[in-house]
Amino acid sequence: MEPIPVAILGATGAVGQRFVQLLDHHPWFKVTTLCASDRSVGKTYAEGCRWLLDTPMPEWAREMVLQPTIAEVINEPIVFSALPADVAFDLEPALAQKGCVVCSNASAHRMDEDVPLILPEVNAEHVDLVHWQRQRRAWRGAIVTNPNCTSTGMTVVLKALDQIFGVKRVIAVSMQALSGAGYPGVASLDITDNVIPYIRGEEEKVSLEPRKMLGVLKDGQIKFHPVAISAQTNRVAVLDGHLVCLSVECDTRPTPEEALRALESFVTPDWLMDLPSTPKPPIVVRRENDRPQPRLDRMTGRGMSTVVGRVRADEVLDLKMVVLSHNTIRGAAGASIYNAELIVRKGLLP
Amino acid sequence: MEPIPVAILGATGAVGQRFVQLLDHHPWFKVTTLCASDRSVGKTYAEGCRWLLDTPMPEWAREMVLQPTIAEVINEPIVFSALPADVAFDLEPALAQKGCVVCSNASAHRMDEDVPLILPEVNAEHVDLVHWQRQRRAWRGAIVTNPNCTSTGMTVVLKALDQIFGVKRVIAVSMQALSGAGYPGVASLDITDNVIPYIRGEEEKVSLEPRKMLGVLKDGQIKFHPVAISAQTNRVAVLDGHLVCLSVECDTRPTPEEALRALESFVTPDWLMDLPSTPKPPIVVRRENDRPQPRLDRMTGRGMSTVVGRVRADEVLDLKMVVLSHNTIRGAAGASIYNAELIVRKGLLP
Amino acid sequence: MEPIPVAILGATGAVGQRFVQLLDHHPWFKVTTLCASDRSVGKTYAEGCRWLLDTPMPEWAREMVLQPTIAEVINEPIVFSALPADVAFDLEPALAQKGCVVCSNASAHRMDEDVPLILPEVNAEHVDLVHWQRQRRAWRGAIVTNPNCTSTGMTVVLKALDQIFGVKRVIAVSMQALSGAGYPGVASLDITDNVIPYIRGEEEKVSLEPRKMLGVLKDGQIKFHPVAISAQTNRVAVLDGHLVCLSVECDTRPTPEEALRALESFVTPDWLMDLPSTPKPPIVVRRENDRPQPRLDRMTGRGMSTVVGRVRADEVLDLKMVVLSHNTIRGAAGASIYNAELIVRKGLLP
């Protein structure tokens, strides 16, 4: 198979760097354009990017010249977007109109009613919304989004519980990593010996996005899942990996052991099993009493698995548990790439 | 007034050091005995104690010789206990029998039915249980306890809400400081770039202790409050200050503004207002969207106030909010000292 | 004595906040103007300042309205400058011309030949340079500077050694705190689980500034001390307190014990002993093998003492030792205030 050319928007940021890292040696995709903000345009990627990852910058990326963030320079069939929401708002539709499939980590269009918000093991079937999107907007391309980094892991877990017991009410308290705030992001003077109990806009996303993903697509519309979700989101001094403490109420109250079995037996649909980014298994259940931990477990399944532990009875709702997911891999760049693979598998490239 | 002699058990540990620090220049108490474990007995405090606080070790303490942890060496009317639970189990009753009032931070006897578990602004009246304790056990002294460091702040907040709206169900997720684990406590290799989602025995205490303190003392018995409490407790890379995210359901659902007013108008009983350790006010409400934070707010009210912020409507229960309390001051040594002042005020010294 | 009105330039930054904190209840000075950058002008200090210190913002400061950073709004006899060097470059001389004595922490004019660079216990006599400065520049006011935060502690120690043994060659390796980079300063993603072995412009200052302070003022000129200083400066994950490992070669090789005695017997000139900021003693010598440590020792002498430890023979030069100094107190705001007190004591206010 000929490699499919892809572009990366916002290539020098924290998530953009993850795109570059994860697309190195990708079996299907080849990066042919890197876009950045005005002050870096014209520099090589090696000059314009303050590389923060602990693997070396891929050689092929070093000498690529950074392009402006405009539709004119992009002709790839797949575009990965790590743009800020305000920049994404106009540019992503322009690219979709032009024929690109934009696999976006930006929040700008996640809640548009004809834009699918996808985690393949949760709601791969929502990708059919692309047909309605194209029809309604007269686009040759499309916009496909993945959720906020904190919603990611908990939605996978809620899906596994929902399909057996039905989920009704959820209280989520997160302890989120520094990389989720981008670079430079959180000042060291703010987070050393400290926790910041507030992340702008985050709680709203965590309350709403899982309901769209757990919803049902019918006649070109997604009916949101009725689950009520309360979120408190906190920033802690961790580099990567968002930890979420969940309390969950179900329609049918499971025992912790029943819940563990539901989580352990959760599977990715067969037709997705051989996508390059599919984590196997999608959920890794830890039965030790002190796991998952961000530093030790975030790279489970090359950073694409959802890790859950401490599943036990809750004194107020039904179950409580701890969920971990790598925020810049599974919660951002890796999620967009996984969605792009789904698009290819479904034959949705224009 | 002649200073009252006091002894400190477990004087070289993390909480013991806070006792020494907080009793420096205390207007009522004078430390006359410091007890430590066998390997330090006979050394001076300066020699036997690895001082971890950022104020200097008080001069009077430096040359005091560490005594063995046995009842024979203690003749003070007030004894502060920072002992491990297993050592406290036998020694504290022996001291109470001998005539000492043991103000204990240890968990060994907190749940004994005739031992008061006290936060003065919450349940000062429970101190009358001392009469029943003396009668039942034929003790001249007494054991009076303060709660676990994580229960402390949230119980003050729950009291303020309970007396107006009634509290019915609570979900608490904590982010706890390193000093709560004592010294050496948490290994740096375990907590750097990490969160540990488990603290042994902690969730059980947080579920139960507030119910005793919010309960009613009648005829020598405490009827526990029926509130259901679910806790998930986590260790984070913070030196001091336990942060707790609460979701609360009330009998009468308050608006966030009503809850804020209840918290801001919460007062310590008049007859306690001039105790040396009384924080004024008992609850400090922060209305910024990103407070309280452990490093910035833990010393509010010299570490004795409970700080609460982010009070808002909860999508699942009624209210959510964030509570901060200094774990080794208000949640440990300061709490025991405050209780001792209550004992003196009530004339309960033998 | 009537309080002397003072202004603070750069009042909302990390060093500016220290000025506000340290001038709270200062016995001689009263803050009457706070200046800030354009985007904060017109706001109250409470609104315009993201307060980072763990003591509360003083009440008197909260409601002060932030003024523009221009000479026209300043009429105080003493002005404290926490400005960036480029802004200080023109404004400080304008203020000096107008009659203000600018006690500056900025580096802009430190090396001007007629501007004294002062640590009172080291070279208080250099303050006489103010007469020459006024004469040469036809100023009514003056500019008086204090050194870079890393130079501060090591210069005090070198002075104590120099006056007895003569210092000839020095190798200094620093481990510097985050607050030295201002706010927001160092990104948490850059320093968590890391050291950054570079601080822009720092090594040049550390090599040169001590030589001016250890120099001799004669006929309106400072003859720099001939000591050769090599510096390597590193940023580490510490909030406050710069630690410096020194290797020192002397004209007359002292034993470690002789050096310890020289350090312990170092005294501040008598006529400065009752200044409000004078640390007593100026140098605190620690004889334990693992001190000084930034978190435990930075507040020695209310953050104004220089702490030195691990004094021992060096295999290559003569002595090695570890020096600690609080970078935003002794190395910045506290140093400027101390210099202002010296100016007042010398009768150098216009």
Added chain:
Amino acid sequence: MEPIPVAILGATGAVGQRFVQLLDHHPWFKVTTLCASDRSVGKTYAEGCRWLLDTPMPEWAREMVLQPTIAEVINEPIVFSALPADVAFDLEPALAQKGCVVCSNASAHRMDEDVPLILPEVNAEHVDLVHWQRQRRAWRGAIVTNPNCTSTGMTVVLKALDQIFGVKRVIAVSMQALSGAGYPGVASLDITDNVIPYIRGEEEKVSLEPRKMLGVLKDGQIKFHPVAISAQTNRVAVLDGHLVCLSVECDTRPTPEEALRALESFVTPDWLMDLPSTPKPPIVVRRENDRPQPRLDRMTGRGMSTVVGRVRADEVLDLKMVVLSHNTIRGAAGASIYNAELIVRKGLLP
């Protein structure tokens, strides 16, 4: 080639875990015995080891039963020792007598005059000391050691400089990672927001070990290199990777550019180039002004390369520079494995 069976002593500790990790899929060696301290003997490795690394415990190791740390249970031709010095003192000679080649990371026998202390790219030829060792001690096996983790990187750099310019005097100040202290090692309460300027026994090792490795083997004796080394060693809040600031004086003063060329052209002897652990190149020179950094650069060359940067003129000696080396890979387990490969290549297995 048939895999060579190897045993690991101290297999559950921080360095022991690195041995297990690095020997997973090793092309020459196969782990057949894991030894641990008494309280873990009889457990499986999965039960007895608190695994701290962020790659999963290898499957083959999980079910291996931990053996006692005694000569009787060990029959492998190669034994890797991660023992504490006191346990290593008697056991390593007993194993050597029995016929094992002990590749030891313990300090117990490093300075024995007939025990080679080896970094293959520095002094592979010292391995011939094994013949003298066998002769003198009537051993069939041998003890071969690698240096202390801090000495490692700087010795590689000093070798590259010494063979061209001659090194005469060195001042080294280290900033060392937490993993160097083993597990549990440094308490989080000691190192959060702090630096500890003392590591027991470390400075002595850093002053002496490089001199043995840079020395000349002649007639069964190593003549130590005369270079004078002064060391100040500090612990900082970094998980892995020791950073060392060096000032170096040479017999012939090189310019920084000459030094850079010497470092960049330093090569491993040809006959070692195809050993599995040989880093290529042995020294990686960074020319940016802020590298190397522990978190970003410690895994250079799979953690086996020495990384050097900031090479510049020194105001006191000749050159200054910053050296980084991964302390538990290149500075411990990886070094022992590399030495074992050298032993095999030289045909020195009994």
